[in-house]
Amino acid sequence: MKTHGEIAKQLFFDGYNCAQSVFCAFCDVHGMSMEDAARLSSSFGGGMGRLREVCGALSGIFMVIGHLYGGYAPTDHEAKVAHYTMIQDLAARFRAKYDTILCRDILGLPEGPSIPVPEAHTPEYLATRPCPGCVQAAADILDEFLREQQA
Numbered sequence: 001m002k003t004h005g006e007i008a009k010q011l012f013f014d015g016y017n018c019a020q021s022v023f024c025a026f027c028d029v030h031g032m033s034m035e036d037a038a039r040l041s042s043s044f045g046g047g048m049g050r051l052r053e054v055c056g057a058l059s060g061i062f063m064v065i066g067h068l069y070g071g072y073a074p075t076d077h078e079a080k081v082a083h084y085t086m087i088q089d090l091a092a093r094f095r096a097k098y099d100t101i102l103c104r105d106i107l108g109l110p111e112g113p114s115i116p117v118p119e120a121h122t123p124e125y126l127a128t129r130p131c132p133g134c135v136q137a138a139a140d141i142l143d144e145f146l147r148e149q150q151a
Helices: 005-014 020-024 033-050 056-069 077-096 104-106 123-128 131-150
Strands: none
Touching: 005 020, 005 131, 020 033, 020 056, 020 104, 020 131, 033 056, 033 104, 056 131, 077 131
16 A cells, blocks of 8 residues: 555655645545545645745645644634644654755755746656655645544
8 A cells, every 4th residue: 555655755746736636645534535636635736826835745734634633613722732732743844854845945946936837747857856855745744644643
């Protein structure tokens, strides 16, 4: 059986963006259909629509955590604190691996958006990008976190 990390990496190779790859890899956990998960997470690839801000793989993690543990009562302060604590923990784990949570820093790009046209996931393109490893690592980080939550 494939790990969520392996599934996320394969989804990226299949052409899904980084956020979709992570969020969709966990459909078995959050219970959303692949189609709905892909739609919901589609805006977050390339550091949010290729703005090169927060890495889409990390955004995918956050979306899973929001679906599983997020609060919906606007006045539940304790739930917000608990949720944001989880998010900050996961961001710190990702940052420990990549020294940043920003897409542009991971890719070595200057600040500012790039053109909105995503590049095809050709073998040549994939060989030059850390993204397949990022989506796999993000899914692995999330798996470890979820195991800790169950312990």
